[in-house]
Amino acid sequence: MTRHYLMCRPDHFAVEYAINPWMDPEAGADREVAIRQWEGLRSTYEELGHRVSLIDPVEGLPDMVFAANGALVVGGRVYGARFTHPERAAEGPAYLEWFTSNGHTAVREAAFTNEGEGDFLTLDHLVLAGTGFRTDVAAHGEAQEFLGRPVVSLRLVDPRFYHLDTALFPLNGHNIAYFPEAFSPGSQEVLRHLFPDAVVATEDDAVVLGLNAVSDGTHVVINAEATGLQLELKRRGFEVVPVELAELRKAGGGPKCCTLEIRG
Numbered sequence: 001m002t003r004h005y006l007m008c009r010p011d012h013f014a015v016e017y018a019i020n021p022w023m024d025p026e027a028g029a030d031r032e033v034a035i036r037q038w039e040g041l042r043s044t045y046e047e048l049g050h051r052v053s054l055i056d057p058v059e060g061l062p063d064m065v066f067a068a069n070g071a072l073v074v075g076g077r078v079y080g081a082r083f084t085h086p087e088r089a090a091e092g093p094a095y096l097e098w099f100t101s102n103g104h105t106a107v108r109e110a111a112f113t114n115e116g117e118g119d120f121l122t123l124d125h126l127v128l129a130g131t132g133f134r135t136d137v138a139a140h141g142e143a144q145e146f147l148g149r150p151v152v153s154l155r156l157v158d159p160r161f162y163h164l165d166t167a168l169f170p171l172n173g174h175n176i177a178y179f180p181e182a183f184s185p186g187s188q189e190v191l192r193h194l195f196p197d198a199v200v201a202t203e204d205d206a207v208v209l210g211l212n213a214v215s216d217g218t219h220v221v222i223n224a225e226a227t228g229l230q231l232e233l234k235r236r237g238f239e240v241v242p243v244e245l246a247e248l249r250k251a252g253g254g255p256k257c258c259t260l261e262i263r264g
């Protein structure tokens, strides 16, 4: 099925502050390489037949390329992000403004801190929601009320996996892949209970952000370095589409972070 993704070209991308353990401002990052890799991701989606819309990047917001953090859109309802760190705070209104000026009317400015699809992942009958590093658990209840979908709270415990989408991705509407050790014991139990047939990733695949992947139910767009996970996905019948995004990983992001799905 064709998907609709919102992306933001990394024209102002830089690693100039550290708000997660992947970021080293001393080492920085190469913007030209990041742009080339991001263009590769964008054309991958287009070649798979998906629709890509673009939001204009804003100077002074070097992390704005990570569009997944900008909102959560389910059934045409747009739940806006409210960022944890002041460095990214201005992105929330910029994404909301994009949605309102592109014809979306069911738009909610969040009362509670949340980082959009970074911490909310949507399946057919529920939304999985992360907390522990960024998103306030109160935002899970706010999203449930606004979207009218059950929201299941999961606690993240490893700072390398500071957003839910660094440790888990939906394979389709009813199953997931995830790295259990990124979650509290209780949340691991919840995930085992909900998804007995999940793909369980190794630490080697998780530390190259292999779980920051985007599946349309048939194809999985995934970081090239996550080779073990790719093999298991192929064994399960998915078509694996590896992409090279190492420069963006220097800011703590992968394919999913660059991709905000607009669900009509």
Ligand SMILES: CN(C)C(=N)NCCC[C@H](N)C(=O)O
Binding pocket: 019, 020, 023, 063, 066, 067, 068, 069, 088, 117, 118, 163, 165, 166, 212, 251, 252, 253, 254, 256, 257, 258
């Ligand atoms: C899953 N998503 C969207 C992400 N993990 N986003 C990457 C955000 C990176 C940024 N430097 C930050 O720390 O906010």
